[in-house]
Amino acid sequence: MRSDPQAPIGEDDLHAFVDGRLDPMRAPAVERYLAERPEEAARVRAFASQRDALRAALAFKAVEPIPTRLRIETLRAARRRAALAWGRIAAAVVLLLLAGAGLGWTMRGTLQANLVPAELPSAPTALHRLIAQGPTRLEASARDTNITGWLREHLGEAIPLPDLSGFGFALEVAWVLPAQARPSAMLLFVDPDGIAVSVWRRPAHDPVPRPMRCADEPGGLVTYSWSDGRHLHAVTAFLPRERLRPIAQAVERAMQPPAPERSGLVAGLVRRPCDTVG
Amino acid sequence: MADRDRRMEVLVPALRRFAWSLTRNADEADDLVQDCLEHALGAWHRRHADGNLRAWLFAILYNLYVSGRRRSARRARLLEQVAQFGEIATPVGGADASVHCAEVLDQLDTLPEEQRAVLLLVGVEGLAYDEAAEVLAVPIGTVMSRLSRARERLRRLGEGRPAGVVPLRRVV
Numbered sequence: 001m002r003s004d005p006q007a008p009i010g011e012d013d014l015h016a017f018v019d020g021r022l023d024p025m026r027a028p029a030v031e032r033y034l035a036e037r038p039e040e041a042a043r044v045r046a047f048a049s050q051r052d053a054l055r056a057a058l059a060f061k062a063v064e065p066i067p068t069r070l071r072i073e074t075l076r077a078a079r080r081r082a083a084l085a086w087g088r089i090a091a092a093v094v095l096l097l098l099a100g101a102g103l104g105w106t107m108r109g110t111l112q113a114n115l116v117p118a119e120l121p122s123a124p125t126a127l128h129r130l131i132a133q134g135p136t137r138l139e140a141s142a143r144d145t146n147i148t149g150w151l152r153e154h155l156g157e158a159i160p161l162p163d164l165s166g167f168g169f170a171l172e173v174a175w176v177l178p179a180q181a182r183p184s185a186m187l188l189f190v191d192p193d194g195i196a197v198s199v200w201r202r203p204a205h206d207p208v209p210r211p212m213r214c215a216d217e218p219g220g221l222v223t224y225s226w227s228d229g230r231h232l233h234a235v236t237a238f239l240p241r242e243r244l245r246p247i248a249q250a251v252e253r254a255m256q257p258p259a260p261e262r263s264g265l266v267a268g269l270v271r272r273p274c275d276t277v278g
Numbered sequence: 279m280a281d282r283d284r285r286m287e288v289l290v291p292a293l294r295r296f297a298w299s300l301t302r303n304a305d306e307a308d309d310l311v312q313d314c315l316e317h318a319l320g321a322w323h324r325r326h327a328d329g330n331l332r333a334w335l336f337a338i339l340y341n342l343y344v345s346g347r348r349r350s351a352r353r354a355r356l357l358e359q360v361a362q363f364g365e366i367a368t369p370v371g372g373a374d375a376s377v378h379c380a381e382v383l384d385q386l387d388t389l390p391e392e393q394r395a396v397l398l399l400v401g402v403e404g405l406a407y408d409e410a411a412e413v414l415a416v417p418i419g420t421v422m423s424r425l426s427r428a429r430e431r432l433r434r435l436g437e438g439r440p441a442g443v444v445p446l447r448r449v450v
Binding site for chain 1 (some may be wrong): 283286290291292294295298299307308310311315316319320340351375380382383386397399400401402407410422425426429432433436
């Protein structure tokens with residue numbers, strides 16, 4: 001608001017006076033003005049009494065108890081439920097995409113030949129089971145299960161769980177999808193806003209590491225995938241690339257095999273930045 | 279996280295009042311607040327970190343209201359409810375107060391939408407002029423001129439009666 005005590009009185013001064021938002025420098029001038037002009041003073045009083053009447057008429061609403069459905073906690077719980085239901089669908093979509101696209105790699109030749117024929121038919125089968133049966137013994141909730149132990153038991157190997165709390169994501173559900181001798185694991189992380197990120201991991205058949213690459217699917221689903229030569233990984237979410245990329249990189253770091261495994265010649269050669277569309 | 283939820287929830291009563299004063303229907307108002315909060319939870323990461331939470335939430339609510347109001351069905355319902363709101367607005371005070379309240383709200387309804395919103399945001403919700411400008415996405419000068427026109431219009435509607443005195447007596 002205007003603070004020059006000399007400036008002529010304006011309509012905005014009168015309203016600021018009514019609303020108690022008048023600059024202190026300005027107040028004496030406005031008060032003097034109103035004292036000398038009873039008609040203007042009456043107008044200002046009318047404005048103030050209008051406002052008081054409106055406040056009185058609406059006051060009851062602000063003191064009513066808040067309905068439970070408007071509690072933030074309630075809304076968050078609903079978002080989590082929606083994210084989980086949605087996350088199951090997203091997980092299914094990911095599996096279909098991975099199955100259909102040769103595990104997300106579009107590289108031709110040996111890799112695809114290696115991956116597609118023998119092992120992938122099992123993924124849709126597992127997927128079918130996941131969808132058709134709903135919660136099965138292959139699903140574990142992070143709330144009431146020791147996920148690390150549960151995964152070790154069902155996968156036959158320990159799996160390093162990424163900590164995504166720095167991004168606001170917490171592990172919610174884990175699935176083990178049996179695929180012949182080599183089951184894969186799917187981890188679903190959910191953030192308080194109800195956004196789901198899925199992490200998929202399966203033993204690799206091809207010992208050659210593949211650098212991280214990104215694929216956009218229609219509908220806004222983004223997948224970062226890579227292989228460290230021991231496992232194939234995919235991180236998928238309906239998130240913009242620039243938000244998902246650091247998450248995928250954090251998962252990659254967390255799931256890296258111990259150092260000696262990475263000292264092979266190929267490891268350094270194939271790694272490159274993941275900023276290009278494949 | 280808990281702090282952010284708490285800061286949001288503290289504003290729920292004011293959001294409900296604003297929503298009710300726009301829709302004049304309890305269920306519709308709470309639907310609007312729920313939409314607003316859900317939207318805010320989902321869009322939290324798009325919010326400016328140092329932005330004004332109150333203005334942001336009011337802006338979401340108002341935008342949802344305006345876009346929803348374009349639907350003609352809602353508008354038809356709204357007109358129907360004008361006939362009833364005298365009863366809805368009775369919880370405070372006695373019969374005289376309720377008559378007066380109903381009258382004030384009645385007069386409020388005669389204002390153009392954008393003047394009504396300014397009057398509610400500034401006069402009832404206590405938003406600063408720049409906050410109201412942010413909510414309505416208009417320059418502060420526009421807020422001042424709408425406020426001025428709204429108040430002048432209501433004053434003329436109420437003219438001929440001593441200010442602050444309950445003007446009507448209900449004869450039962």
